[in-house]
Amino acid sequence: MTDIFSLRDDTPVSELPVSIEEFLGGNATAVRIEVGEDTRQLLPYLDRIALVEVSFPAFTDGRGYSAARILREAGYNAELRAQGDVLLDQIRYMHRCGFDSFAPEKPLKADQVDAVLKRFDAVYQSSMDGQNPVWNLRHGG
Amino acid sequence: MYKYDQYDQSIVDARVAEFRDQVERRLAGEITEDQFKPLRLQNGLYLQLHAYMLRVAIPYGTLNSKQMKMLAHIARKYDRDYGHFTTRQNIQYNWIQLDQTPDLLEELASVEMHAIQTSGNCIRNISSDQYAGAAADEVADPRPWAELLRQWSTFHPEFAHLPRKFKFAVIASEEDRAAMRLHDIGIQLVHNDAGELGARFFVGGGMGRTPMIGPMVRDFVPADDLVSYAEACLRVYNRYGRRDNKYKARIKILVHELGKDEYTRQVEEEFKHIKTLNLDPPKAELERITTFFQDPDYDLSASDDLDLSDPDFAVWVNQNVKAHKQTGYAIANISLKPIGGIPGDASSAQIDVMADLAKDYSFDELRVTHAQNIVLPHVKKSDLYALWQKLDEAELATPNLDLISDMIACPGLDYCSLANARSIPVAQKIATRFADVGKQKELGELKLKISGCINACGHHHAGHIGILGVDRKGVENYQLSLGGSGAEDVSLAKITGPGFDEDGIVDAVEKATNVYLEQREGDERFVDTYRRVGMAPFKEALYD
Numbered sequence: 001m002t003d004i005f006s007l008r009d010d011t012p013v014s015e016l017p018v019s020i021e022e023f024l025g026g027n028a029t030a031v032r033i034e035v036g037e038d039t040r041q042l043l044p045y046l047d048r049i050a051l052v053e054v055s056f057p058a059f060t061d062g063r064g065y066s067a068a069r070i071l072r073e074a075g076y077n078a079e080l081r082a083q084g085d086v087l088l089d090q091i092r093y094m095h096r097c098g099f100d101s102f103a104p105e106k107p108l109k110a111d112q113v114d115a116v117l118k119r120f121d122a123v124y125q126s127s128m129d130g131q132n133p134v135w136n137l138r139h140g141g
Numbered sequence: 142m143y144k145y146d147q148y149d150q151s152i153v154d155a156r157v158a159e160f161r162d163q164v165e166r167r168l169a170g171e172i173t174e175d176q177f178k179p180l181r182l183q184n185g186l187y188l189q190l191h192a193y194m195l196r197v198a199i200p201y202g203t204l205n206s207k208q209m210k211m212l213a214h215i216a217r218k219y220d221r222d223y224g225h226f227t228t229r230q231n232i233q234y235n236w237i238q239l240d241q242t243p244d245l246l247e248e249l250a251s252v253e254m255h256a257i258q259t260s261g262n263c264i265r266n267i268s269s270d271q272y273a274g275a276a277a278d279e280v281a282d283p284r285p286w287a288e289l290l291r292q293w294s295t296f297h298p299e300f301a302h303l304p305r306k307f308k309f310a311v312i313a314s315e316e317d318r319a320a321m322r323l324h325d326i327g328i329q330l331v332h333n334d335a336g337e338l339g340a341r342f343f344v345g346g347g348m349g350r351t352p353m354i355g356p357m358v359r360d361f362v363p364a365d366d367l368v369s370y371a372e373a374c375l376r377v378y379n380r381y382g383r384r385d386n387k388y389k390a391r392i393k394i395l396v397h398e399l400g401k402d403e404y405t406r407q408v409e410e411e412f413k414h415i416k417t418l419n420l421d422p423p424k425a426e427l428e429r430i431t432t433f434f435q436d437p438d439y440d441l442s443a444s445d446d447l448d449l450s451d452p453d454f455a456v457w458v459n460q461n462v463k464a465h466k467q468t469g470y471a472i473a474n475i476s477l478k479p480i481g482g483i484p485g486d487a488s489s490a491q492i493d494v495m496a497d498l499a500k501d502y503s504f505d506e507l508r509v510t511h512a513q514n515i516v517l518p519h520v521k522k523s524d525l526y527a528l529w530q531k532l533d534e535a536e537l538a539t540p541n542l543d544l545i546s547d548m549i550a551c552p553g554l555d556y557c558s559l560a561n562a563r564s565i566p567v568a569q570k571i572a573t574r575f576a577d578v579g580k581q582k583e584l585g586e587l588k589l590k591i592s593g594c595i596n597a598c599g600h601h602h603a604g605h606i607g608i609l610g611v612d613r614k615g616v617e618n619y620q621l622s623l624g625g626s627g628a629e630d631v632s633l634a635k636i637t638g639p640g641f642d643e644d645g646i647v648d649a650v651e652k653a654t655n656v657y658l659e660q661r662e663g664d665e666r667f668v669d670t671y672r673r674v675g676m677a678p679f680k681e682a683l684y685d
């Protein structure tokens with residue numbers, strides 16, 4: 001199993017995530033979303049979920065970013081993990097969309113992740129990482 | 142002109158540092174070319190046939206003389222002494238060394254410029270009307286809205302890996318000088334009944350392999366909802382746009398396959414949700430940006446008279462100078478289409494001259510047009526003669542705006558690795574065939590556009606005359622099409638029939654123009670005659 005790289009305070013969920021179909025029909029607490037699946041199917045069950053794993057079969061497939069945002073926008077605050085072709089240079093976008101744990105196929109170096117996340121201290125738009133966008137800062141918000 | 146504050150500057154500076162780090166990792170062999178490719182592409186750096194090509198963003202085509210000077214400096218220091226202005230109102234350099242790009246970007250950042258999102262499957266440079274702020278027919282200056290969208294889309298985390306590249310255009314007039322409806326999202330600013338300014342959204346236009354004219358999905362989006370509405374349009378696309386086939390991945394295919402009504406329904410539903418998240422900027426932000434786009438300090442007593450006794454000057458004024466909203470002022474177009482030249486190319490020396498002229502005669506402002514020309518938007522009429530003389534000295538006074546030799550041509554097989562055929566030599570041969578200005582003027586407004594492959598960077602679908610280079614059994618071949626338009630009378634050109642070889646296409650263009658001259662009625666333009674008489678007489682002349 002690949003190493004989990006987590007930005008959370010709690011320990012990563014070790015339960016193996018099940019498919020949406022299996023999740024909807026049972027009582028698992030960890031679920032995996034494949035690209036193309038409708039994340040919104042999970043919204044009625046957020047209370048019982050401890051982990052959502054979102055698959056990135058290729059880093060160029062950006063559907064997982066919307067999946068993450070949709071979950072966070074709906075108030076999900078347990079572990080949200082990006083799995084697959086998760087590369088250093090996409091981490092910042094993933095983090096901004098609400099991912100807080102990563103299961104990259106090729107391991108990431110902690111110091112490099114740290115540097116990437118700290119690189120930009122200003123952002124232009126609101127997202128799910130709580131960073132206040134410059135258009136608020138400019139107007140005292 | 143918009144001016145960066147400390148936030149804008151810090152974001153651009155951080156990007157330069159990030160790219161420097163990425164290039165170092167690449168040069169040190171820590172990352173492979175495969176891994177590096179998406180990183181450089183998000184930064185406008187392409188690997189072309191012979192070298193790296195760097196595309197620099199010129200947001201909504203507006204820049205000042207200091208920035209223009211920097212573009213000349215970069216051409217001189219990092220390239221072969223020239224730059225190429227593109228149909229996206231950007232500039233490209235064709236001969237860049239990878240190890241020098243971080244320094245180059247750092248120099249750009251020093252004048253508030255960058256290459257962010259000039260390539261890759263993300264939201265690209267926002268384009269606009271090159272006459273913004275100067276045209277009498279606009280309801281407002283569209284550029285504050287374009288700037289707001291530029292900021293919103295810069296490093297947008299959710300939309301950094303869309304199915305395909307994504308292009309916005311923002312205009313504010315009925316006359317469409319930016320091919321707005323051939324963009325992924327076209328926005329036209331309008332007033333509602335209450336007199337408030339808002340955005341009319343057209344989604345799913347585009348050129349490429351399957352050209353489409355974008356349908357309107359909302360007739361009025363208030364300023365306060367602009368960002369939320371754009372997020373909704375993009376989210377539906379990011380989730381459901383096709384990713385199985387590069388040629389079906391643009392939003393136009395999604396809108397077409399779902400149907401405009403279903404796409405609109407999904408967007409409205411998403412919008413209703415997104416609007417609850419409080420993502421829109423405070424009202425004061427658009428107001429803040431708008432203050433940067435106030436009218437310059439016009440001389441209100443400037444005379445409207447113009448001495449046209451020099452016939453060469455008169456020809457240039459007649460063709461390249463357009464009416465300005467302010468009495469005593471005019472819009473001067475600088476053609477980058479000298480007969481036999483490469484459309485859109487300018488030497489460092491010429492770029493410097495244009496920068497100086499903007500400073501001296503146009504309140505320090507220049508525009509790049511999607512037709513690959515330069516505009517000095519605010520010139521006092523009494524300065525036009527002096528301006529023209531200086532342009533003429535720099536070989537920048539070709540009086541051919543909107544005439545047949547003012548053509549759009551993509552780089553084609555001379556530079557582009559995707560090309561099937563060369564565009565530039567065809568453009569040069571056609572221009573040379575029609576070199577006589579009298580002959581061109583006789584033909585009137587005639588928009589000729591050439592693409593070197595089906596990707597349509599040369600906008601051939603939107604040409605009154607369009608030319609598409611294809612590969613026919615290893616030989617370059619050119620398809621002719623007629624009747625397109627990227628303006629408010631937007632339409633897609635139709636193919637005439639079998640293609641031609643390089644010399645054959647030049648003859649074919651001439652034959653088509655002859656049909657027009659024979660058939661035209663009154664002051665019909667080429668495209669009007671074509672629309673009235675249809676394809677038949679053209680076919681007959683071309684293939685009999």
Ligand code: SF4
Pocket residue numbers: 551552553554557558559560561592593594595596597598599
């Ligand atoms: S149309 Fe084709 S040949 Fe021309 S620039 Fe675009 S991709 Fe290259």
